[in-house]
Amino acid sequence: MNIDFSHRQFAHCESGVTANLLKHYGVDFSEALVFGIGSGLFFAYAPFIRLNFLPLTTFRTAPGSIFKKASKRLGIQVRQQRFKSPVAAEQEVDRLLASGCPVGAQTGVFWLPYFPPAYRFHFNGHNLVVTGKEGDEYLISDPIFEQPVRCAAADLRQARFAKGALAPKGRIYYIESMPANIDLPRAITTGIKDVCRVMLATPVPVAGVRGISFLARRIVKWPARLGEKRTLQHLGHIVRMQEEIGTGGGGFRFIYAAFLQEAATLTDNGALLPLSQRCTAIGDDWREFALLAARICKGRAELVPAVADLAQRLEQLAAAEKSLFQDLRSAITRSSPQGRG
Amino acid sequence: MKKEEVPQHGGLTAGCREINYAVDADGSYSLELSVGWEAKNATLRQAWETIVEELHLVLKEISAGRKSPLAYHMAKNQMDVPLLAQYSGFSRWRVKRHLQPQVFNRLNSNVLTVYATLFRISIFQLQQVPDQPDLRIEDMDTSGTQL
Numbered sequence: 017m018n019i020d021f022s023h024r025q026f027a028h029c030e031s032g033v034t035a036n037l038l039k040h041y042g043v044d045f046s047e048a049l050v051f052g053i054g055s056g057l058f059f060a061y062a063p064f065i066r067l068n069f070l071p072l073t074t075f076r077t078a079p080g081s082i083f084k085k086a087s088k089r090l091g092i093q094v095r096q097q098r099f100k101s102p103v104a105a106e107q108e109v110d111r112l113l114a115s116g117c118p119v120g121a122q123t124g125v126f127w128l129p130y131f132p133p134a135y136r137f138h139f140n141g142h143n144l145v146v147t148g149k150e151g152d153e154y155l156i157s158d159p160i161f162e163q164p165v166r167c168a169a170a171d172l173r174q175a176r177f178a179k180g181a182l183a184p185k186g187r188i189y190y191i192e193s194m195p196a197n198i199d200l201p202r203a204i205t206t207g208i209k210d211v212c213r214v215m216l217a218t219p220v221p222v223a224g225v226r227g228i229s230f231l232a233r234r235i236v237k238w239p240a241r242l243g244e245k246r247t248l249q250h251l252g253h254i255v256r257m258q259e260e261i262g263t264g265g266g267g268f269r270f271i272y273a274a275f276l277q278e279a280a281t282l283t284d285n286g287a288l289l290p291l292s293q294r295c296t297a298i299g300d301d302w303r304e305f306a307l308l309a310a311r312i313c314k315g316r317a318e319l320v321p322a323v324a325d326l327a328q329r330l331e332q333l334a335a336a337e338k339s340l341f342q343d344l345r346s347a348i349t350r351s352s353p354q355g356r357g
Numbered sequence: 358m359k360k361e362e363v364p365q366h367g368g369l370t371a372g373c374r375e376i377n378y379a380v381d382a383d384g385s386y387s388l389e390l391s392v393g394w395e396a397k398n399a400t401l402r403q404a405w406e407t408i409v410e411e412l413h414l415v416l417k418e419i420s421a422g423r424k425s426p427l428a429y430h431m432a433k434n435q436m437d438v439p440l441l442a443q444y445s446g447f448s449r450w451r452v453k454r455h456l457q458p459q460v461f462n463r464l465n466s467n468v469l470t471v472y473a474t475l476f477r478i479s480i481f482q483l484q485q486v487p488d489q490p491d492l493r494i495e496d497m498d499t500s501g502t503q504l
Contacts, residue, residue: 026388047388126434133496134497160375253400255396273386278386296380309396310396310400313400
């Protein structure tokens with residue numbers, strides 16, 4: 017069984033998977049549009065969650081939420097399942113494939129043999145589409161890669177039941193039925209409002225723009241608290257989370273800027289264009305931050321003043337993002353279609 | 358990021374190209390392929406150097422008779438005791454005991470099989486460790502560019 021599925025390479029796994037699944041059902045949306053409608057943009061610094069023994073810094077929402085939110089806002093019926101038994105999890109995928117349904121799956125990347133070895137960490141928030149099975153091999157559309165790939169059933173099974181933080185527990189998701197018509201401007205508006213809400217008004221200080229300030233206040237303490245070596249490891253980890261495969265660059269800020277650009281046309285709201293440019297500028301500042309942090313990691317700077325400089329840049333980013341999302345919120349409220357959304 | 362600024366610095370990506378979002382001259386966004394970026398290469402390399410360094414430390418502990426070979430395979434698979442406990446199904450307490458050489462040396466083949474299957478090696482390999490870490494960053498870096 018092999019579903020005729022058009023594979024397109026994108027920057028980010030989950031929004032790419034969602035865009036490719038939508039295309040399969042006749043809705044040709046860009047990755048950025050899906051990312052924006054699904055409110056993928058986020059920030060959190062959560063030192064109590066560890067990835068590779070280092071604190072989690074995330075620039076996107078939790079795995080699964082882009083697909084869930086985007087499909088809900090577009091009126092698409094989807095189904096999501098988790099499994100206790102790997103055997104049942106595999107049988108269900110095979111059953112769905114036999115019925116002609118491409119299946120989205122959350123996996124860990126450590127066990128996926130087609131990943132370059134250097135990328136194989138215990139990161140469990142990866143997404144891909146299973147499009148077929150030939151013998152003991154699954155055919156996979158992984159939006160991070162240029163071409164569709166193949167993966168032995170045993171490897172995929174292990175990846176679907178990877179353990180540790182964000183364990184996927186065999187999670188699969190797929191589209192059950194498409195709506196007769198899609199209220200796109202409304203979906204876009206809802207998506208933007210949601211991002212503004214999480215970035216500006218989260219109740220916890222570790223998330224949203226307050227999370228960026230929180231990180232700024234924390235990193236200045238690292239040299240004294242952790243020592244030089246651990247500080248460099250912590251800094252490197254932030255850069256990896258920000259720029260690692262799947263972000264499109266600049267911690268998803270460029271994808272979001274691309275979304276705002278598209279949204280300006282689709283909702284006929286010219287006020288979004290300058291906001292898209294500001295979002296691009298913020299992405300550029302994140303890139304600058306990453307470059308400086310990476311140079312510190314290579315030992316090319318005096319640690320304490322360099323970290324203080326990074327903290328100051330983070331504070332500036334927090335301020336810039338705060339004002340961006342405030343202006344975005346008012347731009348969208350003013351032009352809300354019939355006051356709904 | 359401007360289209361002409363999309364970085365093309367090869368590194369640990371083994372020739373895999375990824376999508377970057379960039380703006381062209383008139384400010385509209387497009388998807389561009391990138392082979393890598395120096396900031397990412399440097400921090401990715403740093404992460405692997407940390408793992409290799411850890412492996413050196415573990416090997417010293419093993420040759421000093423303080424740790425069992427399991428400690429090496431655990432570190433090589435980027436696991437700690439809680440994660441290995443989840444993967445193996447053994448309690449953390451048992452995994453910790455298995456890290457002691459005198460306990461590990463007496464483990465029966467059922468227990469050893471669980472670990473060997475997980476790490477995808479033979480029981481014989483599980484009981485051995487190399488003199489030097491058998492994980493080399495150079496093998497991952499196909500670009501030849503040194504940072």
